[in-house]
Amino acid sequence: MTADPYNIIITGVGGQGNVLASRVLGNMLVRQGYEVTIGETFGATQRGGSVMSHLRIAKEGVWSPQIPRSRAHMIVSLEPAEAVRVLKDYGNEDVRILSNTRPVYPVSVIAGDVVYPPVEEIRSGVQALVPGARFIDATEEALKMGNPILSNIIMLGALSGFTPLPIRRSDFKAVISRFTPGDALDMNLRAFDKGRELMKKGKSKSVKRKQKSHGGKI
Amino acid sequence: MTAGAKKRKEAPRLLMGNEAIARGALEAGIQIASGYPGTPSSEIIENLSRSAAERNIYVEWSTNEKVATEVAAAASFAGLRALCVMKQNGVNVASDFLLHLAHSGTRGGMVLVSCDDPGALSSVNEGDSRPFARILEVPLLEPGDFQEAKDMTKWAFELSEEIRNFVFLRSVTRMSHASGSVIIGDLPAETRRPAFRHKGSLLDPDNGPVISLFPGIPELKHGPQQEKLRRAADIFEKSPFNTYQGPEKPELLIVTSSACSLYSREAVHLLGLKDRVGILKMGTTWPLPPELVKRHLAGTDRILFVEEVMPFLEENVKILAAEAATDLGIKYFYGKKSGHIPSVGELNPDLVLSALRKILNLPSEKDPSDFLKKAESIAASAAPHRELTFCPGCPHRASYWSIHNAIELDGREGFVCGDIGCYTLGFLPCGFGTLKTIHSMGSGTGIAGGFGQIRRFAMNQPILAVCGDSTFFHAAIPALINAVHHRSPITVIVLDNRGTAMTGFQPHPGLAVSAMGEQAVDIDMAEICRALGARVEIRDPFDLEETQRTLNLMMEEAGGAQVLILRQACGLSPEKKGKKLFEVKVDESVCVGENCGCNRLCTRIFRCPGLLWDGQKKTARIDEVICAGCGVCAGICPSGAITKREAQA
Ligand code: SF4
Numbered sequence: 001m002t003a004d005p006y007n008i009i010i011t012g013v014g015g016q017g018n019v020l021a022s023r024v025l026g027n028m029l030v031r032q033g034y035e036v037t038i039g040e041t042f043g044a045t046q047r048g049g050s051v052m053s054h055l056r057i058a059k060e061g062v063w064s065p066q067i068p069r070s071r072a073h074m075i076v077s078l079e080p081a082e083a084v085r086v087l088k089d090y091g092n093e094d095v096r097i098l099s100n101t102r103p104v105y106p107v108s109v110i111a112g113d114v115v116y117p118p119v120e121e122i123r124s125g126v127q128a129l130v131p132g133a134r135f136i137d138a139t140e141e142a143l144k145m146g147n148p149i150l151s152n153i154i155m156l157g158a159l160s161g162f163t164p165l166p167i168r169r170s171d172f173k174a175v176i177s178r179f180t181p182g183d184a185l186d187m188n189l190r191a192f193d194k195g196r197e198l199m200k201k202g203k204s205k206s207v208k209r210k211q212k213s214h215g216g217k218i
Numbered sequence: 219m220t221a222g223a224k225k226r227k228e229a230p231r232l233l234m235g236n237e238a239i240a241r242g243a244l245e246a247g248i249q250i251a252s253g254y255p256g257t258p259s260s261e262i263i264e265n266l267s268r269s270a271a272e273r274n275i276y277v278e279w280s281t282n283e284k285v286a287t288e289v290a291a292a293a294s295f296a297g298l299r300a301l302c303v304m305k306q307n308g309v310n311v312a313s314d315f316l317l318h319l320a321h322s323g324t325r326g327g328m329v330l331v332s333c334d335d336p337g338a339l340s341s342v343n344e345g346d347s348r349p350f351a352r353i354l355e356v357p358l359l360e361p362g363d364f365q366e367a368k369d370m371t372k373w374a375f376e377l378s379e380e381i382r383n384f385v386f387l388r389s390v391t392r393m394s395h396a397s398g399s400v401i402i403g404d405l406p407a408e409t410r411r412p413a414f415r416h417k418g419s420l421l422d423p424d425n426g427p428v429i430s431l432f433p434g435i436p437e438l439k440h441g442p443q444q445e446k447l448r449r450a451a452d453i454f455e456k457s458p459f460n461t462y463q464g465p466e467k468p469e470l471l472i473v474t475s476s477a478c479s480l481y482s483r484e485a486v487h488l489l490g491l492k493d494r495v496g497i498l499k500m501g502t503t504w505p506l507p508p509e510l511v512k513r514h515l516a517g518t519d520r521i522l523f524v525e526e527v528m529p530f531l532e533e534n535v536k537i538l539a540a541e542a543a544t545d546l547g548i549k550y551f552y553g554k555k556s557g558h559i560p561s562v563g564e565l566n567p568d569l570v571l572s573a574l575r576k577i578l579n580l581p582s583e584k585d586p587s588d589f590l591k592k593a594e595s596i597a598a599s600a601a602p603h604r605e606l607t608f609c610p611g612c613p614h615r616a617s618y619w620s621i622h623n624a625i626e627l628d629g630r631e632g633f634v635c636g637d638i639g640c641y642t643l644g645f646l647p648c649g650f651g652t653l654k655t656i657h658s659m660g661s662g663t664g665i666a667g668g669f670g671q672i673r674r675f676a677m678n679q680p681i682l683a684v685c686g687d688s689t690f691f692h693a694a695i696p697a698l699i700n701a702v703h704h705r706s707p708i709t710v711i712v713l714d715n716r717g718t719a720m721t722g723f724q725p726h727p728g729l730a731v732s733a734m735g736e737q738a739v740d741i742d743m744a745e746i747c748r749a750l751g752a753r754v755e756i757r758d759p760f761d762l763e764e765t766q767r768t769l770n771l772m773m774e775e776a777g778g779a780q781v782l783i784l785r786q787a788c789g790l791s792p793e794k795k796g797k798k799l800f801e802v803k804v805d806e807s808v809c810v811g812e813n814c815g816c817n818r819l820c821t822r823i824f825r826c827p828g829l830l831w832d833g834q835k836k837t838a839r840i841d842e843v844i845c846a847g848c849g850v851c852a853g854i855c856p857s858g859a860i861t862k863r864e865a866q867a
């Protein structure tokens with residue numbers, strides 16, 4: 001581990017499985033002997049709002065459930081605009097970013113009051129600032145697997161090759177079987193493996209695909 | 219670290235604060251737990267209800283918080299240990315009974331847990347329940363980490379039995395909904411046999427009747443109650459839950475509690491101040507143990523209070539300092555009163571950092587780096603604000619659509635008094651700005667009833683109220699009785715989505731199931747209203763046309779109080795979640811987009827997140843990942859471009 005505590009933020013939009021992802025990851029790291037503190041917001045924020053989980057991974061001790069500003073080491077975002085939102089509050093020169101490419105449009109965008117830029121623009125903006133930032137099509141892959149909710153697990157799998165932390169498949173298997181019903185285990189393992197595979201493939205292709213802008217007044 | 223925690227070899231578990239509190243209660247051997255759902259408290263009762271069968275305990279979601287405390291108190295009177303859980307607002311509701319209970323005292327250990335929500339992350343206010351401990355004259359505990367959340371809860375029952383009064387334990391969102399390491403302890407093997415002894419004399423605390431006060435002789439009950447509190451203060455002098463970290467004579471002493479102690483520690487760590495600044499983390503925050511506090515005050519001249527939400531420690535420590543001023547001399551206090559700590563909203567490590575910088579004259583924060591400036595500028599365009607909205611497929615969106623349209627059609631500037639639940643968001647664009655008053659549970663109906671009475675002074679506006687199904691049982695019934703009895707011409711709309719949706723779908727008295735999953739008597743709210751003499755209609759809010767027609771008729775005919783029940787299960791209810799009723803499509807050739815109704819009616823006005831506006835094709839479309847398949851938008855589109863087809867199972 002490069003820092004102690006190592007600070008991870010998992011962010012997304014209500015309903016994307018943020019809380020499950022953070023608790024699974026936290027428990028995986030507890031199995032590796034770390035002391036983990038997780039801060040979470042859920043409640044009203046779930047109804048269409050941004051959600052964030054703060055994970056403090058430490059050799060020992062309980063840490064603040066809110067990470068101090070500009071001190072994230074890793075940002076995992078289930079939604080591209082949320083990666084940017086967290087970056088401005090918690091980012092720094094050394095931060096790493098792993099983001100899903102699929103937007104969840106805020107209602108103000110759907111209504112046409114505000115513009116959501118093309119994902120390609122978000123990606124290039126983020127990568128100009130954080131050169132190693134990775135974007136993967138987790139939701140598209142999850143849809144292929146039959147359930148978009150699996151995108152959070154795909155992101156966790158992808159994270160395993162992207163951080164100095166020991167994120168092990170065996171820990172994932174042990175933890176996820178406690179969190180989800182038995183028949184979902186296989187599906188979750190496949191999603192986790194899919195995430196790892198996407199990272200190995202290197203640059204995700206589809207982000208280069210022409211993305212349309214939504215909600216533009218034009 | 220608290221006593222007992224480190225002794226065991228058991229590997230730590232990652233527990234949510236609320237899970238730790240539930241575990242502590244189980245380790246204390248509770249046999250009864252009651253509560254009313256409210257963020258951030260709900261997971262405590264949920265966790266206990268999952269253990270109910272295995273641990274042979276009784277767990278209930280009570281009708282409201284006052285009833286919940288009464289249920290728990292009964293168990294205590296019979297010698298059992300009982301836990302009662304609520305969010306901060308619930309303490310307001312329960313306070314009438316609690317004031318009496320604090321006088322009468324308890325027998326079996328009883329602990330009241332209040333989970334506060336600094337910053338109102340999921341509340342309509344950010345009340346601080348701690349001052350209640352002072353008003354009630356009962357001991358108050360505040361855990362500062364997850365291990366303490368468990369250990370302190372367990373110990374609270376011992377304290378309660380020691381002083382024979384209930385003990386108040388206060389958590390906050392960043393403790394209840396955060397997770398951390400907990401080493402768990404053993405669960406007791408024995409259970410107690412309850413017996414309510416009432417044949418003793420009136421003043422016999424063990425065997426007499428349990429009554430709160432003798433009229434005209436307050437000293438008989440109030441006196442012993444205050445004696446109990448003094449005993450608690452003595453015990454607190456040596457409590458392992460009050461800890462000090464720092465030099466013997468710190469330049470600055472931070473006095474803090476709860477999650478704020480973690481923010482304080484982090485701030486001191488980041489500034490490298492551990493040899494200059496001491497942190498007194500109080501776990502027993504009312505009554506403050508005076509000797510311990512004075513000892514720490516003696517070692518320094520400057521004191522900073524870091525707490526949420528009210529200046530509770532700040533004021534109480536200042537009182538102690540004033541009392542001991544002849545020994546202690548002059549002190550400099552920093553906190554909410556001095557403006558070093560904000561008096562509104564939740565705190566975080568950064569706010570403590572800036573207070574420390576100011577007080578200790580440290581170099582102020584660097585200007586934001588280039589990196590942050592650039593991130594800020596990307597965010598300005600790439601991170602559009604997310605306003606809160608109802609879930610896709612939520613029945614409230616459909617209900618408000620009809621209510622809003624009915625009021626517009628009626629044309630007399632009718633308005634709706636709101637209440638507490640997911641549907642509180644009805645004041646926002648997602649509910650078409652329909653709600654015009656929002657206060658506490660049940661107050662929508664009560665306020666509407668009052669508006670109804672002033673119609674006699676030639677006010678012509680139609681008056682409506684909404685309340686949820688759980689809220690109806692919780693607090694709206696007395697208000698409805700008042701309105702019916704006094705012939706207040708109002709229309710109360712019950713948004714019956716078959717559960718307490720906001721907090722995670724807990725059952726309520728209208729459903730045939732209890733917290734423990736057992737069969738319960740489902741109380742028919744329509745029959746209650748009819749029995750009161752109110753006109754009652756029941757409609758499906760997904761039938762937009764019929765709902766609106768009914769509402770318009772009711773508004774026209776309002777002679778006395780009447781009730782419209784709009785019944786449709788919450789989009790996240792177990793029977794609906796993840797299942798699409800309809801395949802919904804937008805026919806691009808039919809969609810007229812910007813030329814539609816009042817310009818893109820579906821996406822601009824109706825605003826279900828399952829709909830998208832395709833800026834290039836200039837048509838609406840369905841987001842298949844988000845759409846819940848409720849089919850309501852098909853009834854919105856005036857051109858009939860949105861079609862629904864029953865989904866294949
Ligand atoms: S949880 Fe249910 S009631 Fe609440 S906004 Fe979502 S669908 Fe509506």
Ligand code: SF4
Pocket residue numbers: 610611612802826827828829840844845846847848849850851852
């Ligand atoms: S069917 Fe229409 S109204 Fe219902 S969830 Fe889907 S997009 Fe929203």
